[in-house]
Every structure is written in structure tokens, then in C-alpha cells.
Amino acid sequence: MPDNKEKFEQLNQVIEELKDQPGALMPILQHAQSIFGCVSLDVQKVIADSLGVTLSEVYGVATFYSQFKLKPSGKYIVSVCLGTACYVKGSQKVLEKLSEELKIPVGDTTDDGLFTLSATRCLGACGLAPVMTVNDEVYGRLTPDQIPAIIAKYRG
Amino acid sequence: MENMINLTIDGVQVSAPAGSTVLEAARLANIHIPTLCYLKDVNQIGACRVCVVDVGARALQAACVYPISEGMVVKTNTPEVRSARKTVVELLLSIHDRKCLSCVRNNNCELQDLCRDLGIDDDDRFAGERNHYDVDDASVSIVRDNNKCVLCRRCVAACHTLQNVGVIGPVRRGFNSAIESPWKVQLAQTSCVGCGQCIVACPVGALKEKDSIKAVDALLASGKHVVVQPAPAVRAALGEEFGMPMGTSVTGKMVAALRRLGFAKVFDVDFGADLTILEEGTELVQRLTNGGVLPMITSCSPGWIKYCETYNPDFIPNLSSCKSPHEMLGAVIKSYYAEKAGIDPKDIAVVSVMPCTAKKGEAKRPELSVNGLADVDEVITTRELARMIRRAGIDFANLPDEDFDSVLGESTGAGVIFGATGGVMEAALRFAYEVVTGKELEQVEFHEVRGLKGVKEADIDLNGTKLSVAVAHGTANAQKLLDSVRSGEKTYQFMEVMCCPGGCVTGGGQPIVKSDVRAGVNVSAVRAKALYDEDAGKARRKSQDNEELKVLYKEYLGEPGSHKAHHLLHTTYTARDKYENIK
């Protein structure tokens, strides 16, 4: 990808600027995340090698703070509302079903890069509770057994 | 005179050097403060809070990191202190897989000791949910079981600080925190060098060597001619497993025990060490005279080899092409000995007893074979040998002393000291001196390369020719040495590197010494002394004086460095990418 090269150049610049200050790893990871949208394995390798620390240290910090994402978001962001209204109407069950169907925990992205599963707060569509969105499409009055069919649509 | 500080601990007046911690000061007063995450000189992070004491501050403080000050009053045994420590351990137990009876560390476990010493009377006090982890046993050397991990990070410090490898570390946080390799890969996929320093740092059964006892059992039952060969360092530590004092040399009993376990022949890796010296020393002299790549670096330590291949591939041309001693001897067993004994090499199996876990991986390297037969079939650690001896009901302490088998059993003092850092260097110097000068070496001891300094340097006078040498042990020290050579700051002709701090006597396969013992004794020095004493007591102390070795060259190999010697005893190396298998 051509723009990836540019992003790595940006990253190297950031590292160059920050690397001599103590505790540089954290701000570098933050910049990396805003450049790439996540701190993937390749990004972490570059950071580790240019700071002279181990990949194990970089990965340790990146997993310690929930602000960091390890993979780019999937093509489809599946968000389940866990707001009060939806929760009461069983959105937790919907979320669990999705997790099972996609074989990933909440917050993670499938290995094929298609789906990212997340939980959100009230989407302002409480009348349709329980609600989930897939990118811009909204699905309401959901039951867990509807999930496989909906996901199948996006798998194509 | 050091600046001394006076304080009171449990009513006892103590005077301790400035800069000491409360834990160190208490030790001087013979007051025992329990610890868990603390490992002297390796891990001093104040993380587990098992060592808390009352220092008169508002909160209890971790004795292992809290500095002493003049007039300080410390209480280590108040009800509050006892209860705080107990709670810490009870919480650890709530997430611990407590199958002591089948645990490799049963009866040698610091968590068991704490439970006993702190009077834990309910191991389910904080019963609740706990994480279940898959055991990581894909590595040929190391098994990690996070279900038994107490998160003390001693292994992490050993891997990062002592070894400069750093392939394990804390990940995630809170209830989900664990010690793992990055990106959820197994240890086998990382550039772990297999040294086992993490195992000997671990207070519990979360780390152990990959078992090879079952494979040895199978060999012994297979009808093959199974030959065993123990490494130099094994005899300096095996006795500890049977209650003998540290530093007891148990060579004769070890040989007797191996025979009783059913091995057909007991040969000595010390013989292989003497053989290595003739090959490696000859290679050195050739490099010196033919303008070969210098400094030449020793190649006996497979953890070091893997480290060099992975982290410093530009130094591969500097590595001696010599196989390590037990690999050499394995190749000789399956050729020279096979011929002599009239046995088809395919019907011979070689088992090595090693102070080392990296040797398990070394034996699996495809280049360490001759005509498709691996030089060494299985490697067990000193600890595994002790397990086999116990399992067989052998009363080790009361065994008679027995001798190694001919024709590969004789050794000189030079072979014996291979197990200590600087030993290979000293042995090589005893040989190179005579080759270069053509004179007899009178004073065989080279004290400048002995001892436990991280990097040792010496200029050796070979009758007018100066030989600059350096010795490093622990790959973090080795890295410093390599960096100084790479930058041009230092120039040497010959370097010895051992992967493990202290050399093989404190290898990752040796008996595990608990942290409170390690705090008071220098294990490497005590075990090394056993080897240096054995060397001093030997009639022959130079590899070139080994009579059985002379016969091997005369009847079979020809000269050191001959074509045949190269075919059997030398090897090649491969540059590796440290991230290759992390995906």
C-alpha cells in the first residue's frame, strides 16, 4: 500500500523526535495509533527496534492500556447497544451470540479483517431496543437467533 | 571503611552498610523476612508484598526495596505484618493450580515454603473464579504453565536483564495479567535461546524443562546399545539433589548411578572437552597464522550459538566451527567406538546428561549429524537425571565411586573446568601455548580468566607473542563484549562466551537453588570450585596429554583439523530473524 509507506515515515519521524526522552514508549504508541488507527505487529516491531527495547515490552504496554488497539478495525463495525433500555431487553444475549458467531471477544476483530465487535452506550433508538448497528445500518428488536442470518449477509 | 548505618530490627541493634535494604540488614541480624518476587541481583522490584514490614511509616513497606536509615525502628513480626503477608499469599492461592503432588517443584517450591512459614490454614479463603491457560510446551527446551504462575516476574528479569533476550513479559492487566510471549505466540515461535535461566529463576512450578525421561526410557527398552555421557558441570551439582552440600563433586557416584540405570557404557563429556580443545585450539592457531577471521569465538554453548545467530549474525564467521563437546563425542561414539565395538551405528543411541536446557534443542539441529544419524539422540538435564535416580530407588549418597568406561572415558583437568566460565579459555590456552611456543607449559593455571566478573580480559604472553583474550558469561554480558569489538573499541584474538551467567555450573538444567539461599551464597563460585579442585588434583591437566585421546587421533582421526575430523567434529551456522515466526 503506497500510503502505508508514508505512515511509516511519519512514525519514524515521531520516534526520532521522542526517542531520547524518558518514558518515550507510551507517547510513541499513542502517535502510532493515531497514524495507523491501531498498533499492529509491524508497527510494534518498528517501535521496538528503533527504541532498542523488546517486542515483549512494547506488546506489554500496548495490552496494559485499553486505549490501544492491536488490529485495524474490520470492514464492518458491529456495535451492540448496552444502554439501559437495550440491556433490559436482552442486548447482552445478542452480544454473546455475536461473539460466538464471529469467534472473537468484544473489542476484537476477526482474522479475515471483516468484522470488529464492539459494545456502545445508548444510540438514541431506545424504542427499537435491543439495538445494534453494522456500520450505518441499524437493526432493532433483535433476538439472538436472528444474528447468524444478519452476519451471513455481510460475509457475502 | 564503608559508611555504616545503625538501626533496630525486632529489638536487635543492627549496623549495615549505607544503601542496604531492610531485607539485607535483617539478614545480617539473622532475621528471616519471607520473600517471593525478590531474587538477589536479578529481580528487586517490590511487587509481591510478601516481604512487608513495619518501619514506623503509615503503611507497611516492602523490605526488599525499602532503604534503611539511621535510627530506623523496624518490626517484622507484628500481628498486622503477619496478617498482611498471609493475605497476599491467600490471594495468590486463589488463582493457583494447587496440584502439588504431581508438580515438578513439589518439596522444592517457594510458595509451599511460604504457606508453611506464614501458617496458611485455609487455601480456599479467597476461592473464586480463576483463569485457565493452555500449557505452552511447544518448545524443545522449556515448558511454561501459567496456571502455576505467581506473577513474580523473576523469569522476565532473568530473560531481559541477564540474557538480553526478552521474549517473555507481563501482558494485559488486573485479573487478566499474565506472563506471555508477545502476540500470544508460543515460546517456540520466539527467538528464545532455550537457556533455561527463566526456569532456575522461577520460585514455583510454572516453568520446567521439556521432559526427555520418557524418551530415554523408550531407548533403554528398545534393545539398542544405549551409551550415556555426562557433562563436566553435572558432577559439580548433582549431589545437591540428594542433600549433599553445594560444591560437592560426585563424579564417581554419578558414574555408578548411570551404570545402575542400565546404560551400556558411561563415557565422559570431559573426554569430548579435551577433544574440543585439540580441534578448537588448532583452529585458533590456524586462524592466527593464516589470517583467518578474528577474534575467534568459542562454540560450546548452544544458547550462545542461537543468540549469536539471531542477534549478532555478523559474528557468525567468528564462531569456531567446532561442534560442542558432547556432540563431538556423540559423533565419535557412532563412528570410532562403533567400529571398535563392532556395533552398527544405527543400533547405538547416545544420551547426554547436561546442565543445560538449550542442549535439548542443539541435539535436534539437523547439521549435528553424520550420515543421517544424529550425533546425540536425547538430552536430559541434571535435574532429570536426579529424578531418574530417585525413581530407580538408588541410594545415591551411599554409592561407591566408579570409573568411566574406556575408550572414551579418560579426561584431563582441562576438560573438567569447561563447566565454569573461563574454563574453555583456560583449557585452550594450556594447549595453544605449547603449540605456538613449542615449549612445555609449566604453570597451567590462568587465574586472569577465572572468576565471575561479567567480562574478563587478559593479555597472554605466548613466549613473546601476545594473545589478547576475553571471556563473557550471560548473553547480556556477551552483547556488551560484542558491541565493544564491533565498534573497534576493543581488539581480541580469542573470546569465550557462555550463555548462562557463571557458565555451565549454573546452567538452566542444574538443581534449582531457592532465592533465600541465593541471597547468601554465590552458587556459581561454589560449584566452580568443585571443578577447579578436581582439575588441581588430576595428574594430567592439559588436553593434549589425554592418552585415550592420543589413541583416537592415532588410530582414527589422524591430526587435529584433519579431513576426517572436519567431517565428524565441525559444523555450520545459520543467520536467523528474531521475528521470523511471530505473526
Ligand code: SF4
Ligand atoms: S508450584 Fe508449588 S504450590 Fe504450586 S502446585 Fe507446584 S509445588 Fe504446589
Ligand code: SF4
Ligand atoms: S529459556 Fe532463556 S531465552 Fe528462553 S525465555 Fe527462558 S530465559 Fe528467555
Ligand code: SF4
Ligand atoms: S513463570 Fe515463574 S518466575 Fe515467571 S512470573 Fe511466573 S512464577 Fe514468577
Ligand code: FES
Ligand atoms: S439504550 Fe440502546 S438505543 Fe438507547
Ligand code: FES
Ligand atoms: S515485594 Fe519484596 S519480595 Fe516481593
